[in-house]
Amino acid sequence: MSGLRELYQEVIFDHNRHPRNFGKLEDANRYAVGHNPLCGDRLTLYLKVENDLIKDLRFEGMGCAISTASASLMTERLKGMTVADAEALFGRFHDLLTNAATDDDTAALGKLTVLLGVREYPARVKCATLAWHTLHAALANQEQAVTTE
Amino acid sequence: MSSQKAQVTPAPAPALDAVRLRADFPILRQEVHGKPLVYLDNAATTQKPRQVIEAINHYYTTDNANIHRGVHTLSQRATDDYEGAREKLRAFINAADTREIIFVRGATEGINLVAQSYGRPRFKAGDEILISAMEHHSNIVPWQMLCEQTGALLKVAPINDAGELVLDEFHKLLSPRTKLVAVVHISNALGTINPVREIIAAAHAVGAVVLLDGAQAVAHAAVDVRALNCDFYVFSSHKLYGPTGVGVLYGKRELLEAMPPYQGGGDMIRMVSFKKTEYNSLPYKFEAGTPHIAGGIGLGAAIDYVTAVGLDAIAAHEDQLLRYATEQALQVPGLRLIGTARAKAAILSFVLERIHPHDIGTIVDHEGVAIRTGHHCAMPVMDFFNVPATARASLALYNTRDDVDCFIAALHKVNEVFA
Numbered sequence: 001m002s003g004l005r006e007l008y009q010e011v012i013f014d015h016n017r018h019p020r021n022f023g024k025l026e027d028a029n030r031y032a033v034g035h036n037p038l039c040g041d042r043l044t045l046y047l048k049v050e051n052d053l054i055k056d057l058r059f060e061g062m063g064c065a066i067s068t069a070s071a072s073l074m075t076e077r078l079k080g081m082t083v084a085d086a087e088a089l090f091g092r093f094h095d096l097l098t099n100a101a102t103d104d105d106t107a108a109l110g111k112l113t114v115l116l117g118v119r120e121y122p123a124r125v126k127c128a129t130l131a132w133h134t135l136h137a138a139l140a141n142q143e144q145a146v147t148t149e
Numbered sequence: 150m151s152s153q154k155a156q157v158t159p160a161p162a163p164a165l166d167a168v169r170l171r172a173d174f175p176i177l178r179q180e181v182h183g184k185p186l187v188y189l190d191n192a193a194t195t196q197k198p199r200q201v202i203e204a205i206n207h208y209y210t211t212d213n214a215n216i217h218r219g220v221h222t223l224s225q226r227a228t229d230d231y232e233g234a235r236e237k238l239r240a241f242i243n244a245a246d247t248r249e250i251i252f253v254r255g256a257t258e259g260i261n262l263v264a265q266s267y268g269r270p271r272f273k274a275g276d277e278i279l280i281s282a283m284e285h286h287s288n289i290v291p292w293q294m295l296c297e298q299t300g301a302l303l304k305v306a307p308i309n310d311a312g313e314l315v316l317d318e319f320h321k322l323l324s325p326r327t328k329l330v331a332v333v334h335i336s337n338a339l340g341t342i343n344p345v346r347e348i349i350a351a352a353h354a355v356g357a358v359v360l361l362d363g364a365q366a367v368a369h370a371a372v373d374v375r376a377l378n379c380d381f382y383v384f385s386s387h388k389l390y391g392p393t394g395v396g397v398l399y400g401k402r403e404l405l406e407a408m409p410p411y412q413g414g415g416d417m418i419r420m421v422s423f424k425k426t427e428y429n430s431l432p433y434k435f436e437a438g439t440p441h442i443a444g445g446i447g448l449g450a451a452i453d454y455v456t457a458v459g460l461d462a463i464a465a466h467e468d469q470l471l472r473y474a475t476e477q478a479l480q481v482p483g484l485r486l487i488g489t490a491r492a493k494a495a496i497l498s499f500v501l502e503r504i505h506p507h508d509i510g511t512i513v514d515h516e517g518v519a520i521r522t523g524h525h526c527a528m529p530v531m532d533f534f535n536v537p538a539t540a541r542a543s544l545a546l547y548n549t550r551d552d553v554d555c556f557i558a559a560l561h562k563v564n565e566v567f568a
Contacts, residue, residue, distance in 0.1 A: 123511075
């Protein structure tokens with residue numbers, strides 16, 4: 001059970017049960033749809049970006065505990081961040097999750113470290129990164145749904 | 150449901166000793182996350198008995214050679230074994246002739262072959278192809294591609310809330326425009342056993358040919374293509390205790406004779422010149438290139454294995470186990486079955502309230518229990534039941550009540566973790 005508790009930490013249950021920034025953002029100027037064909041998860045991300053600053057963001061959709069918590073934690077973290085910083089954080093987060101980063105410096109992640117448990121579950125890494133891939137697409141203003149595949 | 154039953158009431162099948170049979174499957178003797186492996190993902194692929202693994206090993210160790218053309222001893226042995234497997238397959242589904250048994254890569258390729266070789270030269274704008282709403286993507290997409298190529302229309306017979314085909318609607322959709330009916334024999338996502346005799350009779354009455362997708366069926370019940378009177382029947386080896394990468398297309402000989410080759414290459418020709426090529430006769434006309442020889446031989450060994458155990462005994466065993474698993478599963482708080490057809494085989498598809506199937510899958514894996522989670526390549530079925538995905542436990546001849554008990558205990562654990 002130790003590995004399982006590592007994956008399903010209390011913070012994740014909390015964000016799964018009570019996702020933050022959930023629902024449509026009426027005055028969004030960027031949005032994207034993310035899709036994980038493996039499990040059928042769909043997520044819509046709305047952003048309000050002004051002067052390269054993420055003023056506000058919200059998400060909608062149904063997913064597993066990991067993907068819902070990840071989306072919730074992401075929206076919490078990115079509010080008020082510059083686009084460049086958000087993209088850099090995604091890069092760092094992605095590298096750590098996929099073990100592409102050899103060092104174990106997780107300081108930049110802050111609260112997002114609760115998601116690092118997925119490293120032991122390669123099949124679940126996409127659950128944790130779906131929201132971030134969707135963010136990337138929204139910032140690039142991609143109209144088509146992005147997928148984790 | 151169909152009132153048509155088998156012609157004779159079968160004698161009670163001899164009990165199957167799953168515990169003894171398990172010993173034939175080396176892979177089952179392992180622990181996952183420190184727990185004994187409970188393998189319940191058989192609808193995705195079954196495990197392989199030692200007899201199949203040894204047949205493949207034997208082929209590569211002693212007989213490996215290309216088939217059909219060599220005069221040397223190894224080539225003769227390989228050819229004999231490969232063609233011997235074809236004869237086993239003929240007997241297994243009671244086809245009239247080994248020429249009606251075409252080796253393909255799997256059920257999917259079998260369906261594509263029929264779509265492209267039977268359908269494409271014949272179908273035209275206004276013709277209709279009728280499928281059901283419970284089909285696997287592999288029995289949807291090849292027909293959509295064919296429709297794009299020919300202008301034919303794809304019609305879909307609906308299912309009800311139990312996951313059964315709505316026969317009235319199916320009959321209404323049949324017309325002289327219907328050229329082909331393609332339905333699943335046993336649904337991979339729901340476990341529904343379709344009333345295929347009634348479907349075939351009704352389709353034939355309007356002049357349509359019928360393809361049955363038997364990928365889930367052949368390992369769970371005896372199939373007799375002549376008694377069914379289906380025109381095409383496809384299945385895969387790997388869901389029948391055999392290796393991956395090989396499968397069978399059965400087709401009535403007169404239909405196959407009239408169809409052009411699916412692919413060009415070696416083995417499917419009789420004579421080639423730059424002016425003209427003369428195609429080989431059945432079944433080789435449809436078997437271009439060196440086939441999966443070891444796979445065919447391994448499949449032959451799998452047929453020997455399931456025949457020795459007995460399809461009726463397997464069906465009775467799995468039926469008992471499914472009833473037990475269903476009873477137990479319904480005791481799990483928040484569990485809802487997806488697919489509750491009266492005629493059902495070997496598959497328990499379900500969702501848990503407020504818990505995503507993906508989370509279920511990860512947590513039960515921690516208990517050593519392998520199940521499938523996702524859309525099971527049947528997205529339209531998921532849409533119909535308004536779920537993104539389901540969790541699915543599927544049974545095989547080697548599963549026991551202990552396996553079911555471990556599975557149910559693991560589901561309680563899921564509820565505990567998410568409490």
